[in-house]
Amino acid sequence: MSTLNKIARIMVSERRGILAADESIGTMSSRLEGVGVKATEENRRVYRELIVTTPKLAESVSGIILADETFHQKLSNGQTFPAFLAELGILAGIKVDTGAKPLAGAPGENVTEGLDGLRDRVRNYAALGATFAKWRATITIGDGLPSDRAVRANVHALARYAGLCQEGGIVPIVEPEVLMDGSHSLARCKQVTTSVLRSLFDELNLMQVQLDGMVLKPNMVVAGKKCPQQPSVEEVAEATVDALRATVPTFVPGIAFLSGGQSPEKATEHLAAMQQLDPLPWELTYSFGRALVGPALETWRGDNGKREAAQKALSDRAVANAAAR
DSSP, X not given: OOHHHHHHHHHTOTTOEEEEEOOOHHXXXXXXXXXXXXXXXXXXXXXXXHHHTOTTGGGTXXXXXXXXXXXXXXXXXXXXXXHHHHHHTOEEEEXXXXXXXXXXXXXXXXXXXXXXXXXXXXXXXXXTTOOEEEEEEEEOOBTTBSOHHHHHXXXXXXXXXXXXXXXXXXXXXXEEEEOOOSSOOHHHHHHHHHHHHHHHHHHHHHTTOOGGGOEEOOOOOOOOTTOSSOOOHHHHHHHHHHHHHHHOOTTOOEEEEOOTTOOHHHHHHHHHHHHTSSOOSSEEEEEESHHHHHXXXXXXXXXXXXXXXXXXXXXXXXXXXXHHO
């Protein structure tokens, strides 16, 4: 068993999931301001410390994805975040993309950037304790969208990123997110998701990415937020698993779903329903951000007197998702 395969299997094993705490400075600042907390570097650090010091978190969370700012910060005890997580038995991950930018010649569509200098950045992150990384690509469903150009550009970048991560000795989380914005149906989301995943694995194979040394982080197949006909939990589970069976090689150790704007409860229900289907060749787990930490942020609101209650809110969501597996 290769080191990459061993780490990937740890990431999706023992009913645990991956916590995404990798919001950019801008996104995290907006979320803090949304609950009445001043968006300072120190407040972002304090909030991330609240998350990682949640009691018994390692029982439900195998790894935490950090943003660059957090990765280099220290907790109140003087430890870096990766060092502290290592002592807990939680893997430290790092977001390495630099965000989605408008794709030339493709109005309304984006391509994720960040490949320039990535080899050196991966090497540096690994030396500082990172064992895995994440890169998120976004695909929009709309009138005539997604275009072949946007899909090709994004899966190509994902494959190049994955190869550079593995070259540097860390496991890539490969995240092609078909956005749930819009009024598209469940069937349309399934069609697009299947097409995107098929293109992705074609590109990963072309780049000779080690499939048993990566984790896939896809969207669940859901109807658009504005679709008048919202599917049942069972319909989402079946459509999602159908798309995966048609596209994902059995070599991939695990699939860690993003929540994609679903409510915390609904995302957990969908994850639980998938576990009830016929046995699958991969571990199915979660890699949630807002669906895990949203309730904690709403509880905390910058009041350290509510720190314990906020950590309980996070713990409750993590335990619920572990139980759903």
